[in-house]
Amino acid sequence: MAKRTQYGQTWWGKQWLNALGNIDYSNRLPRGKTYANKGAVKDFKINNNLIEANVQGSQRKPYQQTILLQRFSPQEKESILKTVAEDMGVLAALLSRQMPKELDQLLNEQGIQLFPKDWRSLNMNCSCPDWAVPCKHLAAVVYLLSNEIDKNPFNLFELRGLSLLNELEKRGIISFLDKEEEHFKLIDFVFSDAPRSYPGKISLDQFNQLSFVLPQENSDTLFQLLEDTTLFYSDSDFKKTLNKLYKTTERSLIKQLNTNKEASNDRLHKALLASNQIQLSLNAAGYCANVYLYTNKAAGRELLFPSNKKNAAEVGTLLESTSWEKLGGYPKEWIAIYAVYCFAKNLVMTHNYMPRLLKVGSKYRVQWIPADINPDVKKVQDKLLVFCSDNLVLWQQKKEVEQLLTRVEQLRALCDLFIGEWMAVANSEACQVKRENDQKVLACFIKRQPVAFNQMGEKETPSSIQLWLKKFYLQHKRYIPLLRVEEVEDGFFMDLQMEDSENKDSLPIDWLSFLKGKPYREYRLGAIQDIQSLVSYLPALSGLLQKNPRTNLYFSPAIFEDVLFRVLPILQLLGISVLLPKSLQRILFPKISMRIHKEENDNEASPAFMTVAEMLTFDWRVAVGNQLLTAEEFRALVAQKSGLVKLQDQYVHIDPKELQKLLKQLETTPSLKAQDLMQAALSGHYQGASILVEKKVQDTLDEIRKTQEVPLPKGLLATLRPYQHSGYAWLYKNTQLGMGAILADDMGLGKTLQVITLLLKFKEEQLLEKKKALIIVPTSLLTNWQKEVEKFAPALKVAIYHGSKRAIPKTFDLLVTSYGVLRSDAKLLKKLKWCLTVIDEAQNIKNTSTIQTKAVKSIKADNYIAMSGTPVENRLSEYWSIMDFANKGYLGTLSKFKTNFAKPIQQNHDKERLETFRTITSPFILRRLKSDRSIIQDLPEKIETNYYTSLETEQAAVYENLVRNTLKDINNAKGIARKGLVLSLMTALKQICNHPYQYLKKGDPSRNLSGKANALFNLLDNIKVKQEKVLLFTQYRQTGNLMVEWIEQTYGRTPLFLHGGNSRKQRDAMVEDFQNNPQDSIFILSLKAGGTGLNLTAANHVIHYDLWWNPAVEAQATDRAYRIGQDKNVLVHRLLSEGTLEEKIDAMLKAKKELANLTVSTGEKWLGDLSNDELKDLVQLNS
Structure with a gap:
């Protein structure tokens, strides 16, 4: 059964319905309410004091209704305007869509009736044949009208021919901004100036410096900002519903993250890794549409996903499956999005995000953004903004109109992308409620599509939602409230002052002076509105809005405990300054702690570590600030005390429930393991509280630490x-x-x-x-x-x-x-x-x-x-x-x-x-x-290391077979023919050491068949995880091609490869990318093409995959990185296959130092002069 709509939820809405109280025509009222509930009212218009409606009855054609109310006389209008204008408290309440009872009383005293006395005050007609007035159709209209009056009390004046807001604006009493409940629109957040340039390279080190820690205990305070009752939802406590949505979303996200299902996103990751820049695209409603990939300037942009639809879930899945170790290889924009993604996850875990109602054309949607009214959230958000480029998020306002949002709005859009998707997935069944208006409200918060509120009784719903959420976006005027707390002997006094936000050096103004002083006249109404909005949190503030304001508000210690721990944090979230006395600025909370000491052991002068750990023992203590108390001392201290207790010059908060838990723990038998005690002793903390480590223990720990x-x-x-x-x-x-x-x-x-x-x-x-x-x-x-x-x-x-x-x-x-x-x-x-x-x-x-x-x-x-x-x-x-x-x-x-x-x-x-x-x-x-x-300062500028590798089984077999067969031919050959065979053998053996496929030109080219290739990736893995750059030299273009394939398969991005076939333009572009693009961290160079004339100081690693056997050539290649402008130590890694001619020739070159002076042109020709025995020793594979 559908939940019945509550009519007249406010006191002024009930007063409107009181006119029905004297009617005695049988069965009209309940049937009229039923008609209103089932949506029989099909059309509904208010035109000054005339109401016109159509209600569907038993006939096919709806019946027509008119209700005419008596207009206020010009004198009555003037009296109403004067009464409202003279009482700032009344005006402030009205502007907050609240009807103050004192206004009704003031008008009654002047003989002005705001509410109808009975049905006779309403001139009503209906085209139905029912002789009764009002009939059930008219009753349905009046019930529906009460809902509109509930949501907007200004309708009470509109129905009597007085447009109160417009008249107040004409008289200069309020401004346009005061009377309008403005809705947020994305068009308001577009960059007004040309975008700035991107701040520069984002490294994983910078990313690691970010902290996403948000205090869990602050999260519930956010909900306390919201009113308990709402007028836009049938269950008036929508705050409870919203809280449930948050908790369900948190649980769902935790479950999702713990599941860790690896989706198959290799193709998408490869596309991201291959791009140099990305841009996230939003559709007109601000939902994620797609991701644009830019590989180079000439190619333009491509879509990451096949269709330009809502792809928020796909983006989230991609981010969750992004390997941290490979993050540095992605475009800088993806690192920024990944950082925001981490931030958004923590926002959900701590409930530190809030809804913002966006207007999209004639429809509405909720956007989930960081709760940056919380200073801790804003601090993280501000740091994240450094990561966001000005063109990270692109908003497609219309089909062919693309705009850039401000940086902070781009970050909010990203958070909404993730949080909104998690919210939708977790609460997909929450919208299955009976009432259509409730379905729409929930859909507005949960579903990822804008909602139209265009049915009967829905017109004021968006404004009601906006008004309810307004506390999250309280915009202060020039003068900001400041609450000053003063400690007195038996309690606390609080008074209100106003701070000038435009003149920080000026002294605060006391409230009475602000109300009476001429310089503050134009700011007075805004300030009163602010104070009015705070009364629901701290009712004592209502005394400040009386005709004779009470400026000094007194609180006993028992009452002030709630003010200090619950109310003031809420007011601070709203931007209200709070000035506390020194004694209240650091409240102490008792915490469980310990004293760690060591059992005596005279037999062991320098005991082993675990022996020391096992010798540690402890007893419980209670930490009150920096003071550690025994159980007995603490009991004596807190005996017969609770709440906010002053001990010496500081206040201690003693919560009876927490106190009982703490005392119970003190009575339990300690059962901590040796390693837990050792960790506490080393850190000096246990569960967030300081501990006492006795000197003997500290001396032992110092001994352990000392080298x-x-x-x-x-x-x-x-x-x-x-x-x-x-x-x-x-x-x-x-x-x-x-x-x-x-x-x-x-x-x-x-x-x-x-x-x-x-x-x-x-x-x-x-x-x-x-x-x-x-x-x-x-x-x-x-x-x-x-x-x-x-x-x-x-x-x-x-x-x-x-x-x-x-x-x-x-x-x-x-x-x-x-x-x-x-x-x-x-x-x-x-x-x-x-x-x-x-x-x-x-x-x-x-x-x-x-x-x-x-x-x-x-x-x-x-x-x-x-x-x-x-x-x-x-x-x-x-x-x-x-x-x-x-x-x-x-x-x-x-x-x-x-x-x-x-x-x-x-x-x-x-x-x-x-x-x-x-x-x-x-x-x-x-x-x-x-x-x-x-x-x-201990390191040389260039560190050279030989990296020995073993041939894989197939490699060794191919190597030995070639040596055996070729040596026979060489032994039978002479002169130039012999030298040619020798050099051909050398080349072939070097190719086999690189990879059998390079020599055989067939078979399996995968890297696991080469010992040297496996060693190469062991090096590259370590280089990549450090986000460093490497030059990878080879003599052979075919080896380079193999390495390109292996690296692309392993890391998802095609490395740069400079060889003799590149043009000058291609060569310059590759050098530019390697020097300046953080993603291009591996540069393969053929020794001849890249050995001279290049300046590649972005690299601090050089790998020689195969050696030239001429130190001069090798040194020239190494110097591409080790040059003027290099500010890092260069590590040179030389890969050598153990037991092969590579290792033996390298040893010969070192032994015969005169060979180090060979000219480049000499190359490897000297190898052809070796005798048969020398050659056999050189090429034979040693086991």
Whole structure:
């Protein structure tokens, strides 16, 4: 059954219906109400004092009705205008669509009847045959009219021939803006000036500096701004309905985000990555229509989605599936949209967004925007505006008319795009209510299409909604209310003053002076309207609007508690200044805290870390500000006290319910784990409250944090830079204390050398006698580790455990194996005793549920070290798994870690939580950056590293087969023919080392068939995640083509590729893009085309995929990045296939330094002069 419409919901609407009270014609009134309820009134017009209507009765043709009211006389009109004009409080109430009772009383005293006394006051006619007046049709019209009067009391005057607003405007008492309830329109938000240029490159570092943290406790205050009753919805408490919509949307979004369904958006992501600029398009109503992609200036723009429809859901899905690691590769506009998307998610989670009614032609829609009346929301919004370019969002006002909105409106449009879609999805069934007007109101808030309010009784609905939401958009005039609170002995006084917003240096004006002073006359009405709007929150303010205003408002402490904690925050959201005495500016709230101390242990001078953690104990304390109290002291302090209590010079808020919970917790037996206590001791906080850490505990923690000088082991063939020496000492200290270590130094800072130094120290101290060290690395790094150990610490016996014929040797110090082999042979390796387990590229165990991760963590050892170059805060869930390897259980369960750290830091960019995470993990994680001042002065400007790779199985087979067959022909050849065969063999072997496909010209070109290609992407992954740039050199155009294909498949964007076939114009365009476009981070260059004449200082990495075997040529290529204007250290990575001619020729070049002076023209011709035996040794594949 349909919910019946309530008529006469206001006192003035009821008074209008009182005229029906004396009627006694049987059954007319209830039937008239039924007619009104079922929508029988088909047409309805008010023309001064004449009402004309059509009501559908039992006949096919509607009956016609007229109702004529007696007009006010000219004298009555003048009296009404004078009465209203002389009482600012009355006028302010009317302008807020409220009919003050005192106006009715004042008019009655003058003999003016505003309301009809009975039916005889209404001259009514109906064309129906019913002899009764009023008939049910006339009664239906009167009921409907009462609704219009409810929504707009000015109709009471219009019905008597007085256009009150127009007459007041003519007399200069009010302005046009005072009388009109203006609706927001997008056309009002268009850029008035030419758009400014985009602020510049947006990096992930800048993005990470944003914080989306919004206090949850402020969110409910937003709803308190709204009136409890409404006139536009049959259930008058629409605030309750709106609150339900918010909560449903929040729950739905949480469920959606936790589901993490990966949609197949590869094509769309590829299109985004390939574009240089994007622009989001809105249709005329402000809904998302499409996304424009710009790849280059000549090509114009393309549509991301196939049709120009509402694509908000698709945009949201794309953003949710955007990989954080790849975010830096997208256009800067997408990063900005992604930032707003993160902001919008947090707005929904904290209910810090608000509805704004937009007028779209003759229809209406609700736009969901940030609640920037909250200072915390505005602070984040203002920072986000830096990310939004002036042309990020394009509004298609008409079919061929495109306009740009202001920056803040573009951001609001984006928030509406996301929040509106989440609101629609979560509340799709909410519009299924009986009454058509209620359906429209809900559709206006929920559905993503404008709604027309053009039926009977709906005319005032948009204005009623706008009036209800007006508190969110309270526009103050020049003078702003300021409430000053003064503390007295038995309570508090509050008085009102007015601040001049245009003259901040002027003193506030007291309320009486403002009401009487001539300089403030034109501002008085606006100020009274503001105060009138505040009375519903703080009724005591009504005393300020009386004829004899009470200026000093008194509040007892018990009453002021509600004013302070509930009312004043609402008023501050409305922009009202509140001046509090010093004692009220920082209210203290009791919090649970603790005192941490240590059990005595005289037998252990320097106990292991976990032993220290297990020795910690605590007892509960209560924190009141900076004061820590025992349970007994706190009970004595708060005995017989509640509410706002003054203790010494500060106020403490004692909530009886919260107090009982706190006292109950004090009585419980403490049950915190050792790692929880250690984290509290390290951070100095527990659940947001300060704790007391006794001196003995603090001294022990200082000892743990301190790194002592450790002598380098004998036999180390390397000179450590200062930061490397301290890193080695830190690793040594952690292993001595039984603490796992994560060495997270930036790429190129020598993590491997620091670990090798530690291993050599272990051997020196005979720690590797009975137990050995296990090194687990990606397959592409096996050879690199072996080479580095042999180079820097030849005393260490290193063995590679890999391949189909792998076996554990009888004697070794270090066993180096791959993640894949360990996964297969975990049972065997678990049987051995390990002094130390090291994992390199530790992100390989990021997925906690994989067999590989479980296998790695199953290996028991005395000590654990993880190596990773990834920034810690970028992949917190990965770091939980890595920390769980290094220090089992220290960070608790994964779900607890996600709640406490990963989600707040990664989703909200919570800086305080990040600082806590860094503090509690600081003893176990060491990360230095190349950009650190203490590091950069230790580094050379150019760091060169050989990166050794192993041939894949198919590669090795093709390599060996070619060597075997070709050497026979070479042995039988002489002279020029022999030299030609030798050089052809060299070229072919280099091609095989690059990829078998390059030599065979057939087969599978995928990168996993080349050891060098796999190693290349290990480097590129680390470079990309740092948002750095790289030059990738190759001798062969075909290799370049293969790399273009691999990179496009992996990262979704086609890299730049400069080769001999490019024109001068193409070459210049590529250089320009690489130097200035953050998305173009990989530049492939053929050695001949890109080796000279280019200035590419945007790169701080150079990769030589295949070597020229002429140092001069290689150096010229490297110098493309290492030139004048380079302000970063350049890392040079040289890829070499182990056991092949690449490694051997490189060794020859280093040994024979005279070859380093060969001219470029000499090239590789010297290879043709090698003897048969020398050639065999050179090209033969060493196992």
